[in-house]
Amino acid sequence: MGAIAASFARHIGRRFADWGSKAYQRNWRSSPARRAVVLGLAVLRQPGRLFGEATASFYTSRTPYAADPAVPLWSNLGYWAEARTAVDAQIELARLLGRSGRLAAGDELLDVGCGCGDQDLLWLREWNLKRIVAIDVTPLRVELARARVARAGLADRIDVRVGTATELPFGDRSFDKITALECATHFNSREDFLREAHRVLRPGGRLALTDFTPLAGSPPSPADRLLQRLARRLIGIPAANVYPAASYAARLWRIGFERVEIRSIADHVFPGCMRYRAMLAAGRSSSAVVEMEARDFVASQWNSAWHDGLGLGDYILVTADKPRIPTSPAITSSG
Template identity: 35%
Template sequence: MRISADKDRCIGAGHCVRAAPDLFDSGADGRVTVLRPEPDPARAGLVREVVGLCPNTAISLSGGPDEPSDESGGNLMTVKNDDVAGFYNGTDKFSTAGRIDALWGQNLHFGYWEDDSDDSPIEVATDRLTDLMISGLDPQPGQRVLDIGCGNGNPAMRLVRSRDVRVVGITISELQVEQGQARAAEAGLADRAEFRYADAMDIPFPDGSFDAAWALESMLHMPDRGQVLAETARVLRPGGRLAIADVVERGPVSPEGKVVMDHIRETYKIHSLGTVEEYREQLAAHGFVDVEIRDISDNVLRTGIKLADAVDASRDQFLEHASAAEVDTLTHFMRQAAVTPENGYLFITAKRR
């Protein structure tokens, strides 16, 4: 990857210097100077962010790291279980457990707004998305439900209360297991909601041991969605229902859109983003039928703006862990994600054959 800059197009905003002072400098006229045209490949993500921040696209890249591509044309991230666990355990700089969940509420997922006039607060909007998952899954009283990537346990608790089912949540975050167990005990529902440390790529339960399963914004962390769907099909009984809510990539992907999508993948420890076509193929390949896929992007992407506003309101708290430039980059891309056409969101229901 080689960086170049066009002084004639530079308006001297200084975003690049603040974000990466070891790569860029500004002269007396405020125009950018590239200090290191060949940055460390490990910093490729940061460089792409800087390019995305450049107001007049005065900075450009040529060449690139040897990165594998996914089917949608985007880059696969090298994300390990420890990276994802660290994000949710609170050891990552911008992790939910460390900072964002304190200002976001009990649900660590997107909100759902009915239309542009809907001004529901985030607590209501996130519960509404959980309720959409519940209605799509439609479990019957007494059934056993698998929560794949259960988060902090709050959606599972809402499911247990509303449908009188038993839920088993699995996660690779030790902290989330503790959070889920604590929530269940506090609510007096420990006999109907349990949380275990387990990998969705290798679900530790017998064949046909669940009546239904859901994955609420967890599939994007999976190294192999097909393997997770295969394991889910294995542990579901015939006729068992599945519901998925997931961030996806919508094509065609523009250069500007790729910058935003790459930032989403890097910041939130996402291995890759799926597509509508991939989900249709993978669900069919693993024995799921009656597949319904709804694009609800317009109802949920306001979440990025709401979250950026929340970070701005607690800026001093974030500055204890990150530089001002890093916080600015984070909120900039949160807002960009809300208006980037390539950034999509699907709600999926299906049934095991």
């Protein structure tokens, strides 16, 4: 009798757990039919995005105009290894990039795709950088970033400008470090940016990015491929940027970088972000603590909306150094 009661209790417990994770699952297991409807509505709302430059329009639409300069306006997915609120996770992702880029006191940093500038305030203060030049293609974000920098009294050390990653308006060998926090997937093309980054870095300088790539070994169905192309187009992700991490590394070597390292940090990015978004969808506050479960850290459990919707299911941390002694790209291309 006791065993039957225990088994019944276990069954009820499991049903409760399933019910609790429904919002989470709904968020990331969206069917192609549902995605087709969502994309169709997006095209009807802003058809111009299909033909013009979609990125700035997309990021303008996702930025509040009258933002309180005291409230952070990060727009990365966050690093959730320890953090349990969105803002903490976003700060941790910026810190991880800062450490990986080996930021150091006295550095002159170029930050590309700076968004509303939160990471620049953090890096300048925590690493005591000499100067940051931050650029972003979305004018509204640059305006908000400038307001935040001015409010912090750091306008003499953080210079925020409208600009595009693929035509950096700086002379050769101008910076010690370059960062691009979750934005290079939009650059048209990412490879042009990598070439520009190599040009404006000083010898011995370092490039550090977080970025999206397709998951190796999971080709999409024809219907998914079509929907993912359309979705990428609507948010300004060029087809030329969709290649796996190995091709990413090969491009860096070819351009002339050395000590190229790429590692997936997806396990600590997507699960927390997916749970956070599910909580928001369920009406919870953006400052709510995100409850993670052990299974969230098992990759097979969480193939994300980015994988399904965009065909970009991996999240990588990339670092590469510009050699101190110039080498010919032809010599390094075998790497």
